[in-house]
Amino acid sequence: MRLEGGCLCGRLRYRLERVKSAYWCHCTMCRRASGSAALPWVSVAREDVTFVSGTPAVFESSPGVARRFCGNCGSPIVFDMARESDVDVTIGTLDDPDRVPPTHHIWGSSALHLARDLGEGLPHYDGERPSDP
Template sequence: METSVQTAADERTGGCLCGKVRYRVTRDPRVHYCHCDMCRRATGSAFAVLGWVPAASLTWLGGRPAYRRSSPIARRSFCRACGTPLTLCYDTARNEIALHVGTFDNPEGLEPHYNYGSSQRLGWVCCGIDLPHRDTQQRW
């Protein structure tokens, strides 16, 4: 049986714009673009870039974020001081949490591997167009 050994190279840190909320993750995120309407509105951008990690691998350092319910199935966190969006978590998958890739201190190596919510992708968005596409599931 193979076991994975966690190394310091797996550790990544990040936080909000003002620095009051900081985090550390000890697993490399599974990264994708999300084109769904909820992510667009939550970020104020044409799409979100999310990195999923096991919730147990996330540690808040210092300040903690505020949470809000963004839909009947999900909640999002943000810095209450500066408003930076930080996480997304689905009620049915509490063992995983997505961090907004732009909040990592060093996001350079966190390249998306697929598109999610592709049926809602804005026609002029060309980032990741050659990556695999998945559609959202109707959840409510």
């Protein structure tokens, strides 16, 4: 399966071949890197990720761990651990994220209560919250 994606501003565009797995990460570093309660990722062999436009900026979040993101708009794109052959790419930056539904969660020991059920039971609105009458 070939997938394409890009950052919020459009400067970075990438292509993925052969997604291996998809999962939610609840670790504190992904939380801070994304500003979200949890972050969904796909795992792909490093050679199967191609940036077709733009060059990502890099933040070394731990020794040997590169987090690649758009230096213009800040979208997090790639988690790259030098000693692994696979890298991870944020599902939220894919053009069609629903093609790769996550199959498991990792770092559940750090999971926020609000991310365990994603607010199950709260009202859902198709757009913005309607204003009160």
